Amino acid sequence: MTSHAAAAEGHAHEHHYTTTGLDNRKVAIWSFIGSECMLFASLISTYLIYKGRSVVGPLPHETWTDPSTGAVFKPILNIPITSASTFVLLMSSLAMVLALAAVENKDKPLPANAGWWDRQLASSKLWLWCTCILGATFLGFQAFEFTSFVHEGLTLRRNLFGSSFFTLTGFHGAHVTVGVIWLGSLLAIDYKRGLRPSDTLMVDIAALYWHFVDVVWIAIFTLVYLIK
């Protein structure tokens, strides 16, 4: 083996390249995302199969009156609030791609006429903070929604809608929580030693996970909240 080949092999070990020429960490995250598609498809299927089969309220889109007490339960889903949280999650995806671009282009010098905005665009810390805050805001919306549902009488054990709804959106919320913690760890690295272009893959993997959480919500928003 020549010294060049030996050096190349060392480089390969450092970067975990597979025989496909692709980094195995990126292959792993795409495989993981593929498996997650199946997990969420099963949860969404469960929700859709049980949709409209609850024998007691509260119900998602219809008013329900308890025949024994006469208590009236209004439709429980709050579309304006959920639309706002959907917008927040979509914007967090924009912030995430800008964080990735900032890390990727960190070594590239800014043009001589670069203004304040151009310098901000190149800050990975700013965009990672934005993504973290937007993700945490989405979780805040979800916590508010869950709390108000419980106050209005919808719990995990109340009816089929409650069980399937809390399971589906709870799993999604847990994924968002993991994403926010992951982004927080990237921010900590950025503050400790600074994220460099050589860290692009590390940020890219976190970004892929974050965008996946976003696309799952796109499906949930339509199938659970908007379709009556």
Add this chain to the structure above:
Amino acid sequence: MAEHAVNPDHVREHPTWKQYKWVAAILTIITILEVWAYYIPAFVASSAFVPSLLLMSAVKFAIVVMFYMHLKYDHKLFRVLFTGPLVVAAATLVALVFLLATWIR
């Protein structure tokens, strides 16, 4: 061995800041259209409501996957790793909903 092991050129060209901005604008507009459609009773009652919502959702899904997740620009193996399970998951979802929804009735 080495020529298989080292190929750092798998990272392709990514969209620019302007493209990202446009993608975000399109996603926002589609979301507004979805919510707007929800508040039009005549449209909700029509047979076009569900298909149009599903179509808008699918467009948003595809845009995020292609541009934000860079699948349009990335290696084809990643496309296979994502779309393969996605197709299986979607087919399973449709089959389960049709089979069980009919069976439970």
